[in-house]
Amino acid sequence: MLIEAENLSKTYTLRKKTGRLKRERTTVEAVRDLNLSVAEGELLGYIGPNGAGKSTSIKMFTGILSPSGGSLRVAGLEPIRERKQLARQIGVVFGQRTTLWWDLPLRDSFALLHRMYAIPDERYAENLKRYVDLLGLDDLLDTPVRQLSLGQRMRGDLTAALLHDPSILYLDEPTIGLDVTSKAVVREFLAELNRERGTTIVLTTHDLDDIERLCRRVVVIDHGTVAYDGRLAALRARIATDRTLIVDLARPAAPVEVPNATVTRVDGPRQWLAFPADANAAELIAAVASRYEVLDVSIRETDIEDVIRELYSS
Amino acid sequence: MDEAAPKPPGALVTYLASVRMWSRSAMQYRASLVMVMVYGTLVAGLELAALLIVYGNVRALGGFSLAEALYLYGTAQAAFFISDLLFTGTEYLGARIRMGTFDGLLVRPVGVLPQVFADQFTPRRLCPLLSAFGALVAGLVSAPVHWTWLRAFLVPYTLVTGVAVFGAIWVFVGAFQVVVTDASEAMNVVTYGGQYMTSYPLSLYGRNLMLFLTFGVPLGFVNWQPTLYVLGHPDPLGLPTVFRFAGPVFAAALWSVALFAWRGALRHHRSTGS
Numbered sequence: 103m104l105i106e107a108e109n110l111s112k113t114y115t116l117r118k119k120t121g122r123l124k125r126e127r128t129t130v131e132a133v134r135d136l137n138l139s140v141a142e143g144e145l146l147g148y149i150g151p152n153g154a155g156k157s158t159s160i161k162m163f164t165g166i167l168s169p170s171g172g173s174l175r176v177a178g179l180e181p182i183r184e185r186k187q188l189a190r191q192i193g194v195v196f197g198q199r200t201t202l203w204w205d206l207p208l209r210d211s212f213a214l215l216h217r218m219y220a221i222p223d224e225r226y227a228e229n230l231k232r233y234v235d236l237l238g239l240d241d242l243l244d245t246p247v248r249q250l251s252l253g254q255r256m257r258g259d260l261t262a263a264l265l266h267d268p269s270i271l272y273l274d275e276p277t278i279g280l281d282v283t284s285k286a287v288v289r290e291f292l293a294e295l296n297r298e299r300g301t302t303i304v305l306t307t308h309d310l311d312d313i314e315r316l317c318r319r320v321v322v323i324d325h326g327t328v329a330y331d332g333r334l335a336a337l338r339a340r341i342a343t344d345r346t347l348i349v350d351l352a353r354p355a356a357p358v359e360v361p362n363a364t365v366t367r368v369d370g371p372r373q374w375l376a377f378p379a380d381a382n383a384a385e386l387i388a389a390v391a392s393r394y395e396v397l398d399v400s401i402r403e404t405d406i407e408d409v410i411r412e413l414y415s416s
Numbered sequence: 417m418d419e420a421a422p423k424p425p426g427a428l429v430t431y432l433a434s435v436r437m438w439s440r441s442a443m444q445y446r447a448s449l450v451m452v453m454v455y456g457t458l459v460a461g462l463e464l465a466a467l468l469i470v471y472g473n474v475r476a477l478g479g480f481s482l483a484e485a486l487y488l489y490g491t492a493q494a495a496f497f498i499s500d501l502l503f504t505g506t507e508y509l510g511a512r513i514r515m516g517t518f519d520g521l522l523v524r525p526v527g528v529l530p531q532v533f534a535d536q537f538t539p540r541r542l543c544p545l546l547s548a549f550g551a552l553v554a555g556l557v558s559a560p561v562h563w564t565w566l567r568a569f570l571v572p573y574t575l576v577t578g579v580a581v582f583g584a585i586w587v588f589v590g591a592f593q594v595v596v597t598d599a600s601e602a603m604n605v606v607t608y609g610g611q612y613m614t615s616y617p618l619s620l621y622g623r624n625l626m627l628f629l630t631f632g633v634p635l636g637f638v639n640w641q642p643t644l645y646v647l648g649h650p651d652p653l654g655l656p657t658v659f660r661f662a663g664p665v666f667a668a669a670l671w672s673v674a675l676f677a678w679r680g681a682l683r684h685h686r687s688t689g690s
Contacts, residue, residue: 189525
């Protein structure tokens with residue numbers, strides 16, 4: 103196991119000003135009894151609402167924060183005590199906070215990492231060429247980072263995080279704010295990295311497209327602990343969310359009455375009918391059309407966002 | 417990664433590599449850098465002029481003639497601004513923590529403190545050194561010193577000790593900012609305040625403050641104690657002669673407390689994340 107967390111917890115003490123001099127102490131359990139094992143070569147979607155404990159736990163995995171309880175080993179190391187050794191095994195990309203040198207060409211940031219990580223020259227040259235080709239950075243190596251677009255900078259950050267061949271790559275919102283093309287490039291790159299090099303990837307994101315396209319396994323964090331851990335398909339099935347049939351009738355009518363469906367919303371001639379995910383949509387449409395004059399129909403599939411929202415609220 | 421892989425660099429190489437990156441960043445704005453450097457040199461010169469104006473009106477301050485005061489001023493300024501050049505990156509730590517970019521330094525396989533020392537390094541910090549060394553040399557040439565090998569040796573000894581004492585204070589500045597991230601100004605009392613106090617004879621400040629500046633915050637060892645020996649002045653506090661040379665002992669003690677505070681601050685950061 104590359105990441106092994108057992109009953110991991112993190113408690114913060116906050117001091118809130120309650121009077122001129124008085125401070126009230128409150129403890130916040132950001133992470134509690136979190137159990138997680140990640141094997142080599144996994145591509146893990148690590149999701150959850152804001153403040154659920156995602157970043158706190160990732161910061162513990164990367165040796166930035168010390169756990170308040172439980173045990174944690176990453177790549178066989180104890181993150182805080184063996185921070186420097188661990189740093190050579192991991193790559194980290196913090197979405198909006200670049201670690202590149204703002205005023206200097208990309209090339210210079212890479213050269214500094216070459217030194218800091220003591221990457222053997224040959225391997226450095228090989229990796230640099232590989233990632234620059236894959237991510238289309240050839241023409242940008244001599245451009246100061248401040249002149250790069252968000253997408254170009256993200257590709258630069260990805261390269262920077264990978265030059266030393268980490269066995270685990272942590273990504274925090276790698277596609278946030280990127281245009282469609284850049285998103286596609288980044289996703290394809292991550293999939294290939296995981297497939298070809300076997301790099302383990304822990305992906306934190308709010309973009310559920312990222313998850314749907316990349317992750318076989320999803321871990322949902324809520325209230326500081328694991329709310330779901332398993333395959334994406336199983337997550338969808340577990341929360342049996344209805345699909346929705348939207349019908350535009352010729353004229354406004356009382357809520358439609360058909361078997362296996364219930365009207366959830368009426369707006370003039372338009373009605374929303376919820377029906378079970380495993381029911382036959384064609385039969386339902388036929389049933390509605392046989393009783394009413396229908397101008398148009400459309401079906402909204404349950405998307406992962408609904409599934410997650412459902413999971414959080416339950 | 418295999419075991420035989422070369423080791424990441426130590427503190428000095430990490431520091432120098434970071435300094436190089438920051439300097440090159442500053443060089444990207446050459447015209448602005450040149451202007452700021454001219455300005456910085458002039459301002460430092462004006463401060464020195466103020467000292468000369470004071471001595472236009474009095475013959476001696478705290479028992480120090482103009483030449484002696486120039487030497488004392490020069491050593492304080494040189495020690496402070498060399499420490500400023502080398503270590504002042506700790507001042508930016510609070511801002512880094514607030515923006516969340518400090519974490520980026522923690523995930524590198526190298527020491528944190530060397531990266532922090534080098535933060536925002538700019539050649540601009542060389543400017544005040546011109547007037548500092550100008551005053552130091554002018555003072556040395558014109559003061560009536562009975563030169564011996566020991567006295568000559570004490571001049572660089574004073575500077576190294578002074579840089580070390582101020583350097584330890586910069587480490588405290590860093591540690592303090594990790595814990596109180598929005599109070600970078602508060603530490604100015606000790607840093608810039610210390611620079612100011614050591615620039616004039618400590619005998620101006622009265623016995624109690626002198627005692628505090630010797631044994632409390634050991635600023636007296638930046639330049640005051642060794643300078644008393646170089647210039648052949650008695651110690652107004654009447655401390656034994658050995659104290660003129662004791663600077664490195666106090667500097668080393670201050671560094672060990674500072675590094676202890678720094679480690680405590682890192683532990684605090686690790687437990688709170690802010």
